[in-house]
Structure formats: C-alpha cells, structure tokens
Amino acid sequence: MRISEIIKQTREELGMTQEDLAERLEVSRQAVSKWELGASLPSLENLELLEEVLGVSFPPPEEAPEEETAQAAPPPPASKEPFWTWKRIVLLVLGVLIVSALFSAALFIALRAETNMDVPQHAEPSVTGVYFFNEDAGSLRPDLGDGWFSFTAGERVLIVVEFENGAENSVNAVSLFLTPSGTETFDLREQIAVQAAADGRDFALFAWDIPLDLMGHLEVVLECGGGLRVTETLNVTAPLVPAPAETPGILAIRPEEINTVAGDIGQYVSEVYGVPWEEVEWSSSDPSVARVANTGRIFIEGPGEAVITASWKDQTAECRVRVEAVGEEGNTDLAEPHFEGWPEEDPAIPPQYEPRAAE
DSSP: OOHHHHHHHHHHHTTOOHHHHHHHHTSOHHHHHHHHHTSSOOOHHHHHHHHHHHTOOOOOGGGSOHHHHHHHSOOOOOOOOOSSOHHHHHHHHHHHHHHHHHHHHHHHHHHHHHHOOOOOOOSSOEEEEEEEEOTTOOBOOOEEETTEEEOOTTOEEEEEEEEEOOSSOOEEEEEEEEEESSTTOGGGOEEEEEEEOOTTOOEEEEEEEOOTTOEEEEEEEEEEGGGOEEEEEEEEEOOOOOOOOSSTTOOEEEOSEEEEETTOOOEEEOEEESSOGGGOEEEESOTTTEEEOTTSEEEEOSSEEEEEEEEETTEEEEEEEEEEOOOTTOOOOOOOOOOTTSOSSOTTSOOSOOOOOOO
C-alpha cells in the first residue's frame, strides 16, 4: 500500500479530518491533502510524526511504489527550446480572445445596469449571519442542532453579527439581550452588549463572557430608524463541567433516576464522572418520553419510561426517567433534587432543572 493511501485510510478510520491531522502535525491542511493525493511525500521528520499520531508504520521512502516516488521527485531539467513555439502562439491568441470576451461582457453588464436601476432590495434591514470565535480568533462551531448552541462556562467568546440595511430603513445599532429559559422570565431579560452601527460597516463585533450554567435565549436585535427592531433569537447553553472523579477512567452518571410528570418542561442535567465529558455519547431509548442533547441535558416530552444512556469507549452508564401523567390540577412543581454525597449548601452547584407549570 502506498504511503498516501496509508495516511488517508488511517486518518478516516480514526475519525480525523485533514484539519485535525494538520493541527496535530503543525502543518497546513494543504500539505496533508498533497500527501493523501500522492502529489508530494512527507519529510522524514513528518513521517515520524505521522507514525506517532496515526499509530502506523510506513515503508522506507526507497521501498515506496515507483509511481509515488516519481511524483515526489523533481522533474529533470527541460531542454532549452525557442521562445516562440506554435503552442505559445496558440495560447497567446486564445488569451487575447478570452480577454476580449470578458471586456465585452463587462461592458454589456455596465450598460444594462444603467438602463435598469430598479434592482429589488429588501424593504427592511435583516440579520445575515451570526458567527462565534475564541479569543485567538479561531472559529467556534457550537451548534448542537435542534436550535441550541453550546459554550463553555467562563470562556470569552467573540460574536460577529452581520446585517444588511433595507431600502426604506437602516441599522443604527446592534444589541444583544439574554433571557433565561422558562415561563414568565421576560422580566429577567437583560441587555449584555450594544454597539453603534458605523457608516459603511455591515457588521458588529462583541466580546461575551459566558456565565455559569447558562440556559436561555440570546437575542440579536437590530435597532433601526423610526423605532423599528429586527430580532433573531438563538438558544444558548453552557453545560456544567463535572468535577474530577475519584476513579479516573471509570464512567459514572448521576442522577441514576429521574421521576417527573408529563407537562414538566424543565431541563434536567445528567452528569458524567471519571471520563472526559466531551467524549461521551448520549442516547435515549424513547425520545417521545425523554430526549437528550449531547451535553447531557434531558428534555421531558411525555408520559412513560425511558432510559438515558451515556457511552464512552466500551463503557456505558444509565439514568432511568419515569414520567407520570399530570393530575387534574396540572401541578408540575417538583421538589429540588438532592444526591447523596453532595454538600447541603454549595452555591457552586446550580439547580438541575427549571420547573415550569403546564400551560
């Protein structure tokens, strides 16, 4: 097997992207792509790093297939030939024709634009994109799906909001508001940042320190002329990072059981211990009863029983969820959960769910 094939096959088996491998080797993604295409061979130093990262052994370069070494070897010097060959003359003629065609097309578009100035434009301003970066300007991908974005409590996140002005109105400022999730929480809504829209600029940049146990709605608001407001809402969360376990490498989960009633739409936190929480995979035996996000948050959906399973390597741990039907009064207020071994009063441990009355 060729070196290029070994690199690509092993990387895919390990579930790594070309960017992941390039970052581990401290090379560019283009270099990894050239190695996998056979366009070039890694240096001896990079081959040693590849063997260490991928856990494989490569054949010595002198034993590589002839076609692979031939691609990596520099081409022999070409014999000197006259400058004006028939190939260069043909290419020159084709280049002149292409430039002429492009010039004609540009002239046609310019003339058409002058005769058709009624180009449709959105009447009102709109948010065209919201992007997240770390303090080193590295792109973050916090999208969990299902409309939720996950961050790390305590980290600083840079938020870029892109927008466009409307034909009848323009953006004067961009604001960020945070509202805790749950019913009757609008009075807790707070403005966390605001920035004036500079002339000629179609974006706003914010720095946001993620609060502990974040669970709410981040509103991006365009403050426009005439009192108009354009809002886009994102659901945001920052799951708790479990404390180090007494037995590292042994997967444990708490709580082991959740008892609730249908109509309780609070979110419960199921925490894992002993292993890196970001490597744990979550699943539910019956999402119509209890649904689980890949942060360990459990969403109550309906009556019945479900088993929430946390998986890490060859280990699994389970949490049983029992959901009963709502009584006649529809009361869904539940007692505060308490687990054995937790301190009686510890402000660092937030509530595990947000009880909400059935509507």
